[in-house]
Amino acid sequence: MRLLSTRGEHTLTVHLPEGLAPEMVTVCAKKGARLSVVADLWHREHDSHYEWEVTFSPADVDMLSVRAVFEADGQLTIHVRRRRESNGSPPPRIRTPQ
Secondary structure, eight states: OOOESSSSSSEOOOOOOTTGGGGGGGEEEETTEEEEEEEEEEEEEEEOOEEEEEEEEETTOOOGGGGGEOOTTTTTEEEEETTOTTTOOOOOOEEOOO
């Protein structure tokens, strides 16, 4: 998963494998300014589960603004608006749970 941050928003992008449909992807905002992204290819036994957890500084983002777009080519793009007063906030941390 890649992260691009501008003054106005954080944009997270990942290209998911072929055969993955939008209903196989879950993007969930969690307590503590965290975002969970889970993708499962139900019909595969191997290389079928993908998961990321993104932690933002609570003062940095508006979690009500999270918007996910799944493209036909498998690219998932997630937009999270930044707050104006977020100067000096640490960058988001992307973690892949085991």
